[in-house]
Amino acid sequence: MNLSNKIKTGVLGCTGAVGQKLISLLGNHPLFEVTEVAASDISAGIKYSERVNWKESSDIPKSVKDLTIKKCSDEFDSKILFSGLDSNVAGEIEEFYANKGYAVVSNSKNHRMSADVPLIIPEVNHSHFELIHKQQTYKKSGGFIVTNPNCSTVVLAVTLYPVYKKFGLKKVMVTTMQAVSGAGYPGIPSMDILGNVVPYIKDEEDKIETEPLKIFGTFSGGAVKFADFIISASCNRVPVRDGHTMSVSFETEKKASKNEIIKSFGEYENLGLPSSPEVVLRYFDNPFRPQPLLDGMTGNGMTVSAGNLRECNILDWKINAFGHNTIRGAAGAAILNAEYLVKNKFLK
Ligand SMILES: NC(=O)c1ccc[n+]([C@@H]2O[C@H](COP(=O)([O-])OP(=O)(O)OC[C@H]3O[C@@H](n4cnc5c(N)ncnc54)[C@H](OP(=O)(O)O)[C@@H]3O)[C@@H](O)[C@H]2O)c1
Incomplete structure (x- = not known):
């Protein structure tokens, strides 16, 4: 597939352990490419490669290393936002983006147990993705939150x-x-x-x-x-x-x-x-x-x-x-969820 045909995605919490794993796994993904990254205000405005303390064994993907880190209140050009945010801030930031119409695919604990938020292992309970239709944000703006487990x-x-x-x-x-x-x-x-x-x-x-x-x-x-x-x-x-x-x-x-x-x-x-x-x-x-x-x-x-x-x-x-833990238990799980959402046309 041509790079330009891939679905643009953003990574919230791009400097953290899960954020780095997301960027590493998405570096050569057949459906998705990372075109925007965001973290705290302290990291915002800095080039990714200059700010991140990269701990993955593969290099930072070329398409990401020169991206300027955004704030977690900025607009994104991407429809899908992967979240590896610190749970102290993930709750509000994820709601903010769901309200604005983004599909937030989260690793954080904050919304996992909310009645209208799917908590998913696709091979076990993909039928629960239907909960997305219950989210107020989905009805209003097409935005929603899905989570993967601890x-x-x-x-x-x-x-x-x-x-x-x-x-x-x-x-x-x-x-x-x-x-x-x-x-x-x-x-x-x-x-x-x-x-x-x-x-x-x-x-x-x-x-x-x-x-x-x-x-x-x-x-x-x-x-x-x-x-x-x-x-x-x-x-x-x-x-x-x-x-x-x-x-x-x-x-x-x-x-x-x-x-x-x-x-x-x-x-x-x-x-x-x-x-x-x-x-x-x-x-x-x-x-x-x-x-x-x-x-x-x-x-x-x-x-x-x-x-x-x-x-x-x-x-x-x-x-x-x-x-x-950071692949099946976090970044890989979120990517699998996003693949399911795309394949089954949950994105408005
Ligand atoms: N590690 C695992 O195995 C694992 C597994 C499953 C789930 N999780 C969950 O995934 C989430 C991320 O975990 P992690 O291990 O990657 O944590 P981490 O290494 O501490 O990374 C946290 C990320 O959140 C960002 N952040 C912190 N405060 C912020 C703020 N006020 N506004 C915006 N961004 C902010 C940090 O950016 P700065 O660098 O700018 O501070 C960093 O990018 C957590 O909720 C965790 O519970 C982790």
């Missing part, structure tokens, strides 16, 4: 959705081991994390305990009815650069055999979008997998990996799960 929620939800769908869930317990890149840049000081584990991540447990219930919820009558099971989460920051690992125990509604559960993992539909991984959920019958260093980039970072399903003495089963 980075740990994505890993947990992709691992458990096939089990939920086939056998139902009653109880889930999850302990996470989350990478430092999940806290943005520069994030947690090296003195606090090297050779260490920090057993608290602000607000994280609440997100993991609630977001899957919305994602697994049923969409009918213009609203999402939340799934009815309980989740208990304990979250730890560990000295891993990228990728969240977790130990998950779960009790099912209907009893299932190990083979039946493993078989269900392969039943994901491939949506055929440019960022869709060939395998949505990869299962290893190997107690040493998944691992961040080995499995982070499976499916270009979009595959969630699980391994070593075994009996649990308290709930029915336990399993290890892993996913790339």
Whole structure:
């Protein structure tokens, strides 16, 4: 496809960890090109390459490095705005742009649980995109907000959705081991994390305990009815650069055999979008997998990996799960959402 035929997009929060990953992944995207970038007033007016502390292994895309950073109150020429904004400011800024008619594809927590905002993993609940039609801004200006889940929620939800769908869930317990890149840049000081584990991540447990219930919820009558099971989460920051690992125990509604559960993992539909991984959920019958260093980039970072399903003495089963937090858990998830929106003609 010719560059000029691509859909112009803007990135809000372009200097942050998620913003950089968005710009890196969109650098060679078949549908989208980044033509505008924005951040705080401190960054605004400065050339992108002079302001950003670039942490991606690939170079800054040529088309982006000379862009002048905009303010998050400026007009954009692009219809789609990806948001990697700090959650302290994302709420208001995203509403501002939705009101003005932009399609805001957000990574931030602020609107995830709003009744009329879709919280989406396309392979799990793309029917919830219909909530966009309930947003007042969509009716007035064509603008709307869609969100992707918290980075740990994505890993947990992709691992458990096939089990939920086939056998139902009653109880889930999850302990996470989350990478430092999940806290943005520069994030947690090296003195606090090297050779260490920090057993608290602000607000994280609440997100993991609630977001899957919305994602697994049923969409009918213009609203999402939340799934009815309980989740208990304990979250730890560990000295891993990228990728969240977790130990998950779960009790099912209907009893299932190990083979039946493993078989269900392969039943994901491939949506055929440019960022869709060939395998949505990869299962290893190997107690040493998944691992961040080995499995982070499976499916270009979009595959969630699980391994070593075994009996649990308290709930029915336990399993290890892993996913790339800034790709499947953030930038890649947002891009997949935007691809779905374009393919299914949600943009007015
Ligand atoms: N990191 C992850 O793995 C991950 C995963 C899922 C979701 N998220 C969510 O994604 C969002 C971004 O996370 P991050 O890790 O990329 O954070 P980050 O590295 O701290 O980046 C935050 C971005 O927000 C911008 N910003 C800060 N204050 C602003 C203001 N007043 N007006 C406009 N822009 C402002 C910053 O621009 P300046 O440089 O100009 O300050 C920067 O571009 C957060 O809501 C986070 O919770 C992160």
